[in-house]
Amino acid sequence: MDLPINPFKAALRRSEPLYGIWAGFATPYAAEIIATTGYDWMLVDGEHAPNTVPTLLGQLQAVAPYATHPVVRAVHGDAVLIKQLLDAGVQTLMVPMVETAEQARALVQAMRYPPYGIRGVGGGLTRATRWDAVPDYIRTAHEQLCLIVQIESRLGVENAAEIAAVEGVDAVFIGPADLSTGMGHAGDASQPEVQDCIRRTIETTLAHGKACGILAPREEDARRYTDWGCRFVAVAIDISLMRQAAVANLARYRAPSQPAIVSTTY
Numbered sequence: 048m049d050l051p052i053n054p055f056k057a058a059l060r061r062s063e064p065l066y067g068i069w070a071g072f073a074t075p076y077a078a079e080i081i082a083t084t085g086y087d088w089m090l091v092d093g094e095h096a097p098n099t100v101p102t103l104l105g106q107l108q109a110v111a112p113y114a115t116h117p118v119v120r121a122v123h124g125d126a127v128l129i130k131q132l133l134d135a136g137v138q139t140l141m142v143p144m145v146e147t148a149e150q151a152r153a154l155v156q157a158m159r160y161p162p163y164g165i166r167g168v169g170g171g172l173t174r175a176t177r178w179d180a181v182p183d184y185i186r187t188a189h190e191q192l193c194l195i196v197q198i199e200s201r202l203g204v205e206n207a208a209e210i211a212a213v214e215g216v217d218a219v220f221i222g223p224a225d226l227s228t229g230m231g232h233a234g235d236a237s238q239p240e241v242q243d244c245i246r247r248t249i250e251t252t253l254a255h256g257k258a259c260g261i262l263a264p265r266e267e268d269a270r271r272y273t274d275w276g277c278r279f280v281a282v283a284i285d286i287s288l289m290r291q292a293a294v295a296n297l298a299r300y301r302a303p304s305q306p307a308i309v310s311t312t313y
């Protein structure tokens with residue numbers, strides 16, 4: 048069989064925004080539900096959701112029949128973990144808290160086989176090669192792999208030009224929660240100096256010919272960031288959607304301040 052195409056990587060080169068959703072339930076069942084809803088991509092979160100390599104694998108398998116592309120966020124940029132994730136079939140990898148070009152170059156190396164990098168060869172043991180059904184995987188894998196580095200600190204913003212310029216970095220994703228918190232604003236990305244950092248990072252990334260993405264669950268933020276040039280925007284978080292719907296539904300029957308009455312009898 049042919050090496051599976053990475054439609055997300057190809058779409059990043061086009062101009063229309065790609066709308067994504069954060070998938071935080073860490074189960075294949077919930078991930079599959081999300082994959083049926085029509086978002087362009089979903090962020091399967093290995094950083095803040097309780098995921099491990101096997102749970103991420105299960106979610107990749109669950110969403111494989113659908114058009115929504117799974118972007119997997121690693122808990123950190125360790126080369127050994129990256130090897131396992133790529134072997135499990137991750138095609139698009141996001142790595143949090145990248146602050147220097149040196150870190151970005153190390154991530155590129157971790158995703159490539161020698162002589163271009165340090166990725167170990169799993170061959171027929173791996174889902175990435177479809178257990179050896181894909182011919183010439185070692186020579187061609189890099190064509191369909193996509194690396195997204197997260198810039199989410201003041202240092203990362205300062206080094207954005209050097210990071211975006213690294214060959215093999217396909218896109219930059221801004222983390223507004225960490226960026227604003229690191230700048231002393233406790234998750235409030237609306238602060239002018241945070242907005243300024245976000246805008247500068249988008250402009251710098253685009254100037255280096257790379258795509259830029261961001262998490263923006265509030266509609267006005269999402270629209271502003273796409274106006275500023277963001278190409279892929281996560282406009283929702285599945286866990287928040289469920290909680291908001293549950294709270295709103297209950298509020299139709301009971302005032303929010305009224306305590307829950309737990310009863311085991313009818």
Ligand SMILES: O=C(O)C(=O)C[C@H](O)[C@@H](O)CO
Binds near residue numbers: 197
């Ligand atoms: O800093 C950010 O913003 C992110 O990286 C996304 C958060 O980690 C996300 O988990 C918020 O729900």
